Amino acid sequence: CEDCGKSLLGECKLHGPLIRAKDRVIPSRARLTLPHYLTLRVLELRAGNQQILGVFAKKVIQKRTQFGPYVGQLSTKLTRYDESRLVLQVLKDGGKYFLDTPNEDCGNWMMFVRLARNQEEQTLVAYQHCGEVYFTTVKPIEPHTELKVWYAADYAKFMETSAVFIKEESDVCPLPPAAKEPVDPWICSSCRSTFATFALLESHQCIHKDRV
DSSP states (O other): OTTTTOOOSSOBTTTBOOOOOOOOOOOOHHHHTSOTTEEEEEEEEEGGGEEEEEEEESSOBOTTOEEOOOOOEEESSOSOOOTTSOOOEEEETTEEEEEEOSSTTSSOGGGGOEEOSSTTTOOEEEEEETTEEEEEESSOBOTTOBOEEEEOHHHHHHTTSOOOOOOOOTTOOOOOGGGGSOSSOEEOTTTOOEESSHHHHHHHHHHHHHHO
16 A cells, blocks of 8 residues: 555555456457448347347448458357358368357457348348359348348359348338248258258258367
């Protein structure tokens, strides 16, 4: 204590505790890369203070606007799986790798974009080009609209899943709930859980192996 001139194991009983100054909180790499006309919104707060985030437009974004490339670590298995985000893989040097984002400092803002559940809410299409993954808008995005993505047709084949095709006619109705599920889901032989793509099943089986 500078007032008593004594070395103490704890706080000074006479003069009390020190005033603690906290460091400034630095945003993660992923949040710092967010374009100025996009914003993150907290959609849900789960146990353990886990935030479910969505990416929203702050102004009109034109059709055929390209974002990317998606930043992630090349990995043979996913260390972080979120059912609301797309699983992404790329072909590098003849091998197929996951784009893994175990935390916000390993990726860019594109890791926050949620997957589209049907063709009505899809605003972005994901595709692979020159070993990188990009997102491109498939229609104009109005302010306050969430950006949601699904695979392009060729990339869907690469990911061994189905593509969602956008129809912009005014009389298009939302897909019925049954149409949102794959016709032939991938089934885990260990626990019988079903997955929409082989990539999801492969990642799930890696978790089984790690537990064993």
